[in-house]
Amino acid sequence: MFKALRTIAATVSGIAGGVLHAALQTDEHLVELKPGDAAPEFSLVGSDGCTYRLHDLAGHIVVVAWFPKAFTGG
Numbered sequence: 001m002f003k004a005l006r007t008i009a010a011t012v013s014g015i016a017g018g019v020l021h022a023a024l025q026t027d028e029h030l031v032e033l034k035p036g037d038a039a040p041e042f043s044l045v046g047s048d049g050c051t052y053r054l055h056d057l058a059g060h061i062v063v064v065a066w067f068p069k070a071f072t073g074g
Contacts, residue, residue: 010049017045 031040043053044064054062 007047011047013049014045014047 033039039054039062041054043051045051
């Protein structure tokens with residue numbers, strides 16, 4: 001039960017952080033990438049509540065999975 005509550009809290013925290021970031025960052029430019037392009041520097045909040053930065057993962061294989069409709073009713 002505690003693990004489920006912790007997961008829910010981390011997910012809600014990550015979503016809230018993302019929404020807040022999107023709302024406050026109006027000067028960011030969209031980057032269009034093509035296959036084979038190097039990824040620009042970015043950071044993301046994981047479902048565990050930790051922030052992961054691309055440069056911290058240098059030398060490792062990185063997979064970013066995004067499920068925009070996960071856990072929604074539609």
